[in-house]
Amino acid sequence: MIFAVTCVSNDTIYCGKIIKSFNTIGTLLSSVILFKEPLLVNVTVEQDCMLGEIDCVEDINLIGNARPGSMVLLADEKGVERYYQQPLAKQFYTNLPEYDDVDIKVRFPIRSNYWFQGDPLPTYNSTQNLDFLQLALREIVRALGFHSSWGTWFKDQTIIVPRPLCDDGNGECSIKGRKVHKKWIGFREYIFDKYLMNLYTGEMLTDKTRDLNKFFETKNIKGRIRNLEKEFKTSTQYNIAKEMYELSTTNSTIGFFSWNDIDYKDILVLLTNISPFNDDVNLKFVDDILYYNTSDFLMRYRLPFGEILQNEIINGGNYDNSTNSTDSILYGSIGPKLMRVFETIGYATIDKPIADYKPTIPPPLPPFTESNSLGNSLYSLSSITFYQICLLLITVVYEIYLLKL
Known part of the structure; x- marks a missing residue:
């Protein structure tokens, strides 16, 4: 992984710690994931001033995030199309027209309470310090593919569906855009969603997506997304979307079923106890309580205030005292279930160096027709x-x- 870091601060020591943290993340992830193509990560760390002023009051609610440069539609062995994050797609195809120049885009606000490796240890039970390395690592893992498409894409906030797909004839159709010359084709999952399971029934959620897409078999909906929503509300599939909302806001109902999971205890349980449904939270993290003090702590939603990554690894039982702290962080941050998530969605790892299959490039959409x-x-x-x-x-x-x- 190649990090291009822009740190907008006169504090060179602070910026140096930021750069060192991302270099550690690159070493960490490259030690467990066998990247076939080097990934370019563009990082910006700056004051997040709403009005563009030079100095502003620090907003404790601004955390930062990482996102893939693009999302690419690829098809599985059954021909089902799903979106792949650009870093993952590049493991199969070096160059595609959809690719952005940057594989991952990272943005964090400058905060005074970041804790960096090498700083004095935070006081016991401190609620102020936030381990920057752990936070940034978690967000980059999300950009690598730990992310669900299920969300409130419509104005109706009581239903959730996978990402709607539209066609405007030029390959750049905007879901929320005001352009009316577009046709709605279906709902498309992210590759992460293929492996989500209803822990009550054992049903894979991708079957729900298949049922939702039956809506488009008899519909020819064009125009803005409100047209799609209007038609969808009168369909039988609307009830499926309501059911998915209820399931995704009920505790311990959905998990990620990895390639070598044998029974339910092996499944990675996702965070589903937030109501109303939060597009940035529900199904985007693991269960906070279940994975507290475990080796799969990293992808919890709860921010690690007052905790440092090394202690999290020790508490989870994945810390190797025979090595130095840096090596233990490298090999203890990615828990076994998270490792299987990487392997399941398509990454080669040190434990599973060969991917099970290579997704294919789907055929192009038929020529766009807009009746005039x-x-x-x-x-x-x-x-x-x-x-x-x-x-x-x-x-x-x-x-x-x-x-x-």
């Missing part, structure tokens, strides 16, 4: 041949010529 009228003509512009266009132009020119006589 020309006078009282019933023809669609997309169906007019070059010959017909030429004939039409000749006719128009001839009619203008006659009018001038």
